[in-house]
Amino acid sequence: MTQNLQAVRGMRDLLPGQTPLWQWMEREIARVIGAYGYQEMRLPLLESTELFKRSIGEVTDIVEKEMYTFEDRNGDSLTLRPEGTAGCVRAGIEHGLLHNQVQRLWYQGPMFRHERPQKGRYRQFHQVGVEAFGLPGPDVDIEQILMTRRIWRALGLEGLELQVNSLGTAAERVAYREQLVAYLREHEALLDDDSRRRLTTNPLRVLDSKNPALAEVIAAAPSLLDFLGPESRAHFDAVCAGLRAAELQFVVNPRLVRGLDYYARTVFEWVTTELGAQGTVCAGGRYDGLVEQLGGRPTPGVGFAVGLERIAALLEAEGERDGLGAPHAYLLAFGEGAEAAALLLAERLRDRLPWLRLVMHCGGGGAKAQFKRADRSGAAYALVLGDAELAGGVVGLKPLRGGGDQENVSNQGLAAVLAARLQAN
Numbered sequence: 001m002t003q004n005l006q007a008v009r010g011m012r013d014l015l016p017g018q019t020p021l022w023q024w025m026e027r028e029i030a031r032v033i034g035a036y037g038y039q040e041m042r043l044p045l046l047e048s049t050e051l052f053k054r055s056i057g058e059v060t061d062i063v064e065k066e067m068y069t070f071e072d073r074n075g076d077s078l079t080l081r082p083e084g085t086a087g088c089v090r091a092g093i094e095h096g097l098l099h100n101q102v103q104r105l106w107y108q109g110p111m112f113r114h115e116r117p118q119k120g121r122y123r124q125f126h127q128v129g130v131e132a133f134g135l136p137g138p139d140v141d142i143e144q145i146l147m148t149r150r151i152w153r154a155l156g157l158e159g160l161e162l163q164v165n166s167l168g169t170a171a172e173r174v175a176y177r178e179q180l181v182a183y184l185r186e187h188e189a190l191l192d193d194d195s196r197r198r199l200t201t202n203p204l205r206v207l208d209s210k211n212p213a214l215a216e217v218i219a220a221a222p223s224l225l226d227f228l229g230p231e232s233r234a235h236f237d238a239v240c241a242g243l244r245a246a247e248l249q250f251v252v253n254p255r256l257v258r259g260l261d262y263y264a265r266t267v268f269e270w271v272t273t274e275l276g277a278q279g280t281v282c283a284g285g286r287y288d289g290l291v292e293q294l295g296g297r298p299t300p301g302v303g304f305a306v307g308l309e310r311i312a313a314l315l316e317a318e319g320e321r322d323g324l325g326a327p328h329a330y331l332l333a334f335g336e337g338a339e340a341a342a343l344l345l346a347e348r349l350r351d352r353l354p355w356l357r358l359v360m361h362c363g364g365g366g367a368k369a370q371f372k373r374a375d376r377s378g379a380a381y382a383l384v385l386g387d388a389e390l391a392g393g394v395v396g397l398k399p400l401r402g403g404g405d406q407e408n409v410s411n412q413g414l415a416a417v418l419a420a421r422l423q424a425n
């Protein structure tokens with residue numbers, strides 16, 4: 001026997017039982033983003049490898065060991081996007097959207113990272129990303145963080161914690177880096193191999209180590225916040241003040257460094273304790289140097305991305321929205337004449353009620369079998385058309401959830417009655 005083919009490790013299928021929740025989640029997020037005047041971009045999944053090396057940084061985990069990189073038939077090195085900011089900036093520069101302009105943009109779709117799969121961590125995962133360009137002040141940082149809060153509210157998510165930090169400017173980080181390296185060298189014996197290597201390549205990343213053995217050393221390390229110059233300090237204070245004014249609770253986490261090198265000043269993450277090790281559901285920050293770094297004119301930028309698998313996992317754990325996406329009605333037909341008439345009736349109902357989710361029973365069968373299918377579909381109502389109903393110009397309407405008798409409704413009145421019943425529910 002040949003072996004069954006399976007999905008590539010770390011890449012998930014979303015099954016019909018899951019997609020209604022995803023569709024709802026994506027719709028709600030898009031609605032909130034739209035309420036802030038951000039406009040959607042659709043960006044390629046493949047970009048030149050160079051783009052990610054120059055933006056995310058050569059000595060990050062993503063670029064060093066997580067990218068899906070290959071040569072295409074022309075010998076060009078391409079990479080499946082591990083994140084969306086780089087491509088968004090590339091497109092912005094390429095199409096002249098950024099220089100001397102304000103842009104509020106967003107995108108969504110799959111991202112690819114060759115990480116070790118575990119709960120909440122996949123090799124293909126989905127983000128909704130939001131980016132604003134041309135705005136250097138703290139107001140837009142605050143706007144975006146408030147937008148994330150509004151997204152959680154729209155989704156009914158509670159209990160997420162907001163962490164914020166400032167990474168200062170590149171120059172401020174140079175001074176900090178020196179002190180941090182000196183400190184870590186003093187404690188080198190306590191570091192693990194990975195952190196020892198980071199000491200020379202990307203020492204700030206040591207702060208992000210998840211190794212519990214390092215927790216104490218990291219907790220006592222010098223704080224980047226003490227190295228901020230007056231402008232970075234003022235920017236950070238203004239962000240914090242704005243969040244307080246909007247009554248948004250947050251914690252300042254001076255060890256929050258992010259896994260991508262393009263950030264400067266504000267960084268933030270929303271975390272939950274409910275997903276185990278993969279608790280960050282949304283992350284972002286300011287990246288004022290990135291546009292220039294990728295060949296554009298200097299343009300400030302700030303953005304974030306929501307990890308949809310992690311949000312979906314939180315929503316699934318709540319398990320309240322089971323009926324989401326189920327049909328409103330399931331149309332049963334008995335007898336040849338009724339079957340033919342049912343198809344036309346279904347079309348007429350869809351004409352009258354464009355929002356209606358109506359499943360037409362196909363394949364014949366007795367009443368018991370058809371009602372069983374109707375019930376399994378999750379529909380709220382069964383519509384019943386037999387030869388008797390056909391002759392009488394009526395359709396049987398039977399509630400499938402919570403009991404209730406079948407009643408006859410006239411053909412002409414059916415759409416209105418059905419709409420009223422469904423809206424009352």
Ligand code: HAM
Pocket residue numbers: 082083084085086113115120121122123124125126127129130131259260280281282283284285302303304305306307308309310
């Ligand atoms: P990131 O922190 O690498 O940032 O990813 C953002 C979010 O994507 C994470 O907080 C997490 O929820 C989700 N995520 C990342 N990797 C995985 C994975 N392997 N499996 C499941 N979910 C994952 C960025 O990507 C930046 N581009 C965000 C940004 C936009 N900064 C400015 N603008």
